[in-house]
Amino acid sequence: MDRTSISRRCFIGQARDTAVVTLAAAAAAPAVAQTSGKAAARGRPMPDGVTLPSAPPRSPRPGSVGYAVVGLGDYALNQMMPRFARTERSHIAALVSGNPEKLRRVGDAYGVPADARYSYAQFDRIAADRRIDAVYIVLPSGLHADHAVSAFAAGKHVLCEKPMALTSADCERMIAAGQRANRRLMIAYRVHFEPHNIEAMALMRRRAVGNIRAVRTEQLSRTDPSSRPAENWRIDRALAGGGPLEDFGIYGLQAALYLTDEMPESITAATYQPANDPRFAQVFASVASQLRFPSGAIAQLMTSYDSSGSNIAHVRGDTGALIMDPATGYTGHRMRLEGRERRDIALGDPTVQFPRELDHFSGAIRDGSPIRTPGEMGLRDVWLMEAIYAAARTGTMVRLSPDGRMRG
Ligand SMILES: NC(=O)c1ccc[n+]([C@@H]2O[C@H](COP(=O)([O-])OP(=O)(O)OC[C@H]3O[C@@H](n4cnc5c(N)ncnc54)[C@H](OP(=O)(O)O)[C@@H]3O)[C@@H](O)[C@H]2O)c1
Numbered sequence: 001m002d003r004t005s006i007s008r009r010c011f012i013g014q015a016r017d018t019a020v021v022t023l024a025a026a027a028a029a030p031a032v033a034q035t036s037g038k039a040a041a042r043g044r045p046m047p048d049g050v051t052l053p054s055a056p057p058r059s060p061r062p063g064s065v066g067y068a069v070v071g072l073g074d075y076a077l078n079q080m081m082p083r084f085a086r087t088e089r090s091h092i093a094a095l096v097s098g099n100p101e102k103l104r105r106v107g108d109a110y111g112v113p114a115d116a117r118y119s120y121a122q123f124d125r126i127a128a129d130r131r132i133d134a135v136y137i138v139l140p141s142g143l144h145a146d147h148a149v150s151a152f153a154a155g156k157h158v159l160c161e162k163p164m165a166l167t168s169a170d171c172e173r174m175i176a177a178g179q180r181a182n183r184r185l186m187i188a189y190r191v192h193f194e195p196h197n198i199e200a201m202a203l204m205r206r207r208a209v210g211n212i213r214a215v216r217t218e219q220l221s222r223t224d225p226s227s228r229p230a231e232n233w234r235i236d237r238a239l240a241g242g243g244p245l246e247d248f249g250i251y252g253l254q255a256a257l258y259l260t261d262e263m264p265e266s267i268t269a270a271t272y273q274p275a276n277d278p279r280f281a282q283v284f285a286s287v288a289s290q291l292r293f294p295s296g297a298i299a300q301l302m303t304s305y306d307s308s309g310s311n312i313a314h315v316r317g318d319t320g321a322l323i324m325d326p327a328t329g330y331t332g333h334r335m336r337l338e339g340r341e342r343r344d345i346a347l348g349d350p351t352v353q354f355p356r357e358l359d360h361f362s363g364a365i366r367d368g369s370p371i372r373t374p375g376e377m378g379l380r381d382v383w384l385m386e387a388i389y390a391a392a393r394t395g396t397m398v399r400l401s402p403d404g405r406m407r408g
Helices: 005-012 023-027 074-086 100-109 120-128 141-153 168-181 195-205 244-260 350-367 375-394
Strands: 065-070 090-096 134-137 157-160 185-187 212-222 266-272 286-292 298-304 306-317 320-324 335-339 343-345
Touching: 065 074, 065 350, 074 090, 074 350, 090 100, 090 120, 090 350, 120 141, 134 141, 134 350, 141 157, 141 168, 157 168, 157 350, 168 185, 168 375, 185 350, 185 375, 195 244, 195 306, 195 320, 195 335, 195 350, 212 244, 244 286, 244 298, 244 306, 244 375, 266 375, 286 375
Parallel strands: 065 090, 065 134, 134 157, 157 185, 212 298
Antiparallel strands: 212 306, 266 286, 286 298, 306 320, 320 335, 335 343
């Protein structure tokens, strides 16, 4: 049984109640100054730093799952697409982009046939394309839900980037659409396939630091002072929700859950949105929250778009500590155990997380095997983020059900 299963048991049954849009969810939308209206898919320039393959990939192995990659941005082009070459049973079968010239260049480099390259307006046509088994959604977060629902309507499986969506109502809509179509849904939480984080879960399970008392996570970076919402979707409310929490604070939230292997019973929180800083006209600069777990463990989570960089997870128990710094990046992980057992832990190449994530979903599609990071986990995390915003907005402690929903 994998590490997430205990917590997952708590919410999986509830998540089937897909028609319910909780009052709590409606109440929990981040309180932000203004929004730029409804999000729409549109092409963007080629991101910086992209190296396209010099030769098309090998032919897919028999039984390999064909993916349509939707959104050719930084994460797709610089991280995920090159990693398909290291998978056993996953290949890029199609591309969807709003930038025709980028679509042509990337399609040529990855050997994607011209008739398997789609614009957003042509998205529904993937239904008739039998080369596509699954859709991998790598769009700005506010566009995940509609594209997932359309992909399910086209009869495809869906691998969706984090955060699953910006509201729990949208997450529930996605899960319901997958169930209607009888197709699988996975949230691309790559950390669950990364060796250091998997080892950290195992260490905590065998009480390498004793009883966990305190968890501290920081996911911090500084948004360029010249950034504006019109050019940077990460500070546009309609595409990014409240900002840093949905973007990378979600890693700290996840870590607090998979390291304690518990669901919080209550949350307090604070947000900061400075006046007169155009970067934060629509999103928060910083979000801090405190989670109390039934065991008595307390987690302090900090995330910010206006701070020098940090990506840590520290766990302190009554007999030792686990220090992860950096904790959840693409590579370069460092991990140290202190206390009765005392050692640095280095576990080889963290970038195996990318191909393993892809092959995990391909295995789930082909073999019907359980998904380690299902839609229900994405929904759980959005419920918790809604609770964090509600706690900050009301200045009160928010109590939670075991599945992560706000009580009352
Ligand atoms: N798992 C992880 O570690 C990780 C890391 C980074 C990002 N992500 C997730 O991946 C997704 C994409 O992030 P990213 O960093 O790749 O973003 P990005 O570099 O800005 O790329 C997003 C792409 O989406 C497409 N797009 C469609 N409508 C858009 C709009 N209105 N505004 C901006 N772009 C639009 C564009 O592709 P076309 O030009 O091809 O249409 C754009 O290049 C997000 O959900 C993010 O949370 C996950």
